Structure formats: C-alpha cells, structure tokens
Amino acid sequence: MDKLTSLKIFRAVADGGSFAGAARELNLSPAMISKHIARLENELGTRLFNRTTRQVNLTEAGTLYHERCRQLLADLEEMDASVSELGGSPSGILRITAPMDFGPQYLIPAIKSYQEQHPKVRVSLTLSDRFDDILKDNFDLAIRVTSDLLDSSLMVRAIADTTVGLYASPAYLEKYGTPRTADELVGHRGIHYSLSRHGPCxxxxxxxxxxxxAMEWSLDVNNGRAQCEAAAQSMGISQIPDFIAGNDLANGRLVEVLPELAWHNKIYAIYPHRQLLSPKVSSFIDHLGNYYRQHKNW
Known part of the structure; x- marks a missing residue:
C-alpha cells in the first residue's frame, strides 16, 4: 500500500472522527479505509484509534501522530502548489487568520473579489481575536491591527489605514458628561478589551x-464588536477601531469622544519570512492592498 495514501486516509478519519465519513470523502470503500489504518498501526506497533460502535477517537499516540501528519501533508501540498504555480496561476489552499471583528464584513468581500480572479485558490479562514502563532499553527498569512510588530521571523506589509478612537452613546454622554480633555476621562465608566496588552486603561x-x-471598567470583554454594542447601550466609553464603530457612528448610536486622541494605525498582512513566497500568498496580499484602496468603507 502507498504510505502517502495511508497518511491522507488517517488524516481524514482523525479530522472527521469516522471511518465511514472518510470513505465517503475520499471515495473509497470502508474496507479499504480499515486496511490502511490497520497497516499504519501494524507499522507503528501501537493503536491510533479507540473504536466503539458509536464513535472513533484518537489515542494519545494517535493524537501525536495526527499533529505531525497534518503538518507533513500540509507541507507536501504547499510544495506541490508552489512548484505548479510557477508555471501557471495561483492555486491551492490559502490559510489565513484574521480578527473576528474584521473578517465577516471587510475580509470576506475581499476574498470573494480575489477568488473571482483566481478561482483555483481555496481559502481556509480562521477568525480569532487572539494572536495565533502563524508558524506553529501553519497559517500562510495573518491580518493584524496592531502597533506591536516585534517578531523578526515574520514579514509585514501595511494594507490599509485605520484609527482607534474613543466612542460612547449620546445617552451616556448626556447623563455623565462629555470629556473635553484626557484628564476628564478619569472617573468615567469604561468598557475594557480583555485581550489588550496594555491592561485596564x-x-x-x-x-x-x-x-x-486607569479605567474604572464596567464590562471586561474579549471581543471588539461586543465592546461596541456595550458602548451603544450606554454602558460606558469604549476604545475601538473605526472599522468596528463605523456603522453605529453613522446611524447615531455612537459619537466619537476626544477625536484628537485617536490612534492612527494600520492594518497589516503578516506572513512567514521565506525566500520563495508562494504566488497565492503574494498575489493575495497585493490584492488586499489594491482592494482596500478602492473599497475602504469603514
């Protein structure tokens, strides 16, 4: 039996938790799936799955093998795609991580526009407000809104401008007063972003x-969109990017406080430092820069 095929079958079973599901996905018989898994287990001298009539779960050895197997197969697929792209258009799977608040409204349309030009590229998008390790987690690209770019193992390109400002509802400001200076923020209720590297301030x-x-926070939350809604509900003043606040600012649910104290920031595309950058990655980054110059609507 082909070892590479066995590894792909193992990955499919582990990802889906089902022999039958892997058989359907790979268009193979369940018996063939079982043979490949049995062959791997015989070679390794250990069980990779615990099987019951209802479910299939990875053993401890299987979990370790699955992590290495996924990385190996991803590297092989990336290698094949990189070589094939040199003679043609970008193709393969593009793995991206991006902030939860930016992805749905502003990144999805950019991906759609890109795929209309490069239909052979499939995008695997992970939305997370945490800073995923793009090397460890095997991402091709990360979208970040930050001023802390310290990792020398990563390459950085600015793709759009943004500002991070202070926002509150008209009702909150009517009740508690509008700060006219930074000092007047003291004593106001704040909505704290719990993933901030600066602490509650x-x-x-x-x-x-x-x-x-220092912020006397009324709500501590790990999501910018929730911060924005809390501010719109008059729970306090929130410091958030304009692409989150934009809609509520436009419809009057929020107003900007002390606009002269807004941070002028950038949205970055961050990717591993490689001598040979995959065409799908470089073309997508170029597309993002062009797209946001034309469609920056926040």
Missing part, C-alpha cells in the same frame, strides 16, 4: 509617546 497618544489613564 485608556491608552492614548501624547506627544511622541503614550499616556495611560
């Missing part, structure tokens, strides 16, 4: 540096 530009003002 308002992080404000001051000259060429930064000023931090």
């Amino acid at each position: 308002w992080n404000l530009p001051e000259g060429s540096g930064t000023r931090k003002i």
